[in-house]
Amino acid sequence: YFKAFTKQFSTGEDYQGADRELQTIRQVMIDFLQNHSQEVRPPACPPLDPVLSSDVTSLFDKNSHHYTAVVFESNSSYIGREVILDLIQYENIVVRRALNFDKAFLEKLGVPSVPSCYLIHPNGSHGLINNLKPLRSFFSSYLKSLPGVRKKLLLPLQLPAQENREESTEIKVWKEFDKSKLYMADLESGLHFLLRVELATHKTLEGAELKTFKDFVTISAKV
Numbered sequence: 001y002f003k004a005f006t007k008q009f010s011t012g013e014d015y016q017g018a019d020r021e022l023q024t025i026r027q028v029m030i031d032f033l034q035n036h037s038q039e040v041r042p043p044a045c046p047p048l049d050p051v052l053s054s055d056v057t058s059l060f061d062k063n064s065h066h067y068t069a070v071v072f073e074s075n076s077s078y079i080g081r082e083v084i085l086d087l088i089q090y091e092n093i094v095v096r097r098a099l100n101f102d103k104a105f106l107e108k109l110g111v112p113s114v115p116s117c118y119l120i121h122p123n124g125s126h127g128l129i130n131n132l133k134p135l136r137s138f139f140s141s142y143l144k145s146l147p148g149v150r151k152k153l154l155l156p157l158q159l160p161a162q163e164n165r166e167e168s169t170e171i172k173v174w175k176e177f178d179k180s181k182l183y184m185a186d187l188e189s190g191l192h193f194l195l196r197v198e199l200a201t202h203k204t205l206e207g208a209e210l211k212t213f214k215d216f217v218t219i220s221a222k223v
Helices: 022-034 053-057 079-086 103-109 136-144 184-201 208-222
Strands: 067-073 093-099 116-120 126-128
Touching: 022 079, 053 093, 067 079, 067 136, 079 093, 079 136, 116 136, 136 184
Parallel strands: 067 093
Antiparallel strands: 067 116, 116 126
8 A cells, every 4th residue: 555645665564464355355445545644645535534513514505516424333333434445436426424413413413323315415305215225235326326426527537739730629528418308327326326336236037026137137128
């Protein structure tokens, strides 16, 4: 692991953990990111430390240009930090995490258990996101689907200009989405959520559930 802005020669920090499981390695990487000192924290790396109850309250009933999602979780949970990192490539939304130490505050907000996701809208209204399974994939997919939340447009890679190039070199600006139309990206996103998120919550499919899924695949192939 190489820390950001290392000025002197470094061979990096070698990780020798108890196992090579993906979840373990991901948590170690998150710990590395969170433990960056403030002086050398990469600008693109969002704050991963938990916010206070007062910080959350200060956002209520105030107009903003973006959503703010707060993941309430236990001290040992990594879901909040995983969702924060999942959403850093998206605009019009900020994700923070808060710990469940202030029980009275959680009761006041109507948060029955952790992890839970609490959403503050751009107009200042706020409330708990209900009917979401307490999983990183469900939190991240829901937040990415909010109106106006979309991937940030990255600046195109500047390549050396080719000689005798006749094509126009001006950058094409993305067209605004027409909300009255259905785009292939919407269909792909829906299929992705169904197959990679919803379906993944079932360990097995049998009987009527299996028949329903087979029928769905058949119809999808036909259309």
